[in-house]
Amino acid sequence: MSGDLPAGLLREGFVLLATVGAPVFLTMLLVGLVLGVLQAATQVNDTAVGFLPRAAAALTVIWLFGGWMMERMAGFLAHAIARMSGG
Numbered sequence: 001m002s003g004d005l006p007a008g009l010l011r012e013g014f015v016l017l018a019t020v021g022a023p024v025f026l027t028m029l030l031v032g033l034v035l036g037v038l039q040a041a042t043q044v045n046d047t048a049v050g051f052l053p054r055a056a057a058a059l060t061v062i063w064l065f066g067g068w069m070m071e072r073m074a075g076f077l078a079h080a081i082a083r084m085s086g087g
Contacts, residue, residue, distance in 0.1 A: 009080050016076050020069045024061050031057040 031054050039045055062069075 005083060009083065012076065012080075016072060020072055023065050024058050027057050027061045028054050 032050070035050050035053055039049065
């Protein structure tokens with residue numbers, strides 16, 4: 001195992017984290033922004049009104065893109081194990 005292997009795997013892992021997490025994070029950001037505007041306009045400041053739509057949107061995105069996310073993470077794990085074993 002060379003000295004730059006852990007750094008390279010860490011960098012690739014962070015890129016994968018950003019790639020796989022982006023759909024969930026962006027969806028929650030957009031839903032939160034829309035809900036914030038609606039809550040400010042209607043002056044309804046209930047925590048459930050803010051949490052439940054965000055949670056539902058995140059679960060929907062995970063349901064839609066979950067297979068793709070798992071494929072990417074499994075591929076990275078296989079690639080990392082192969083590189084660490086010298087293959």
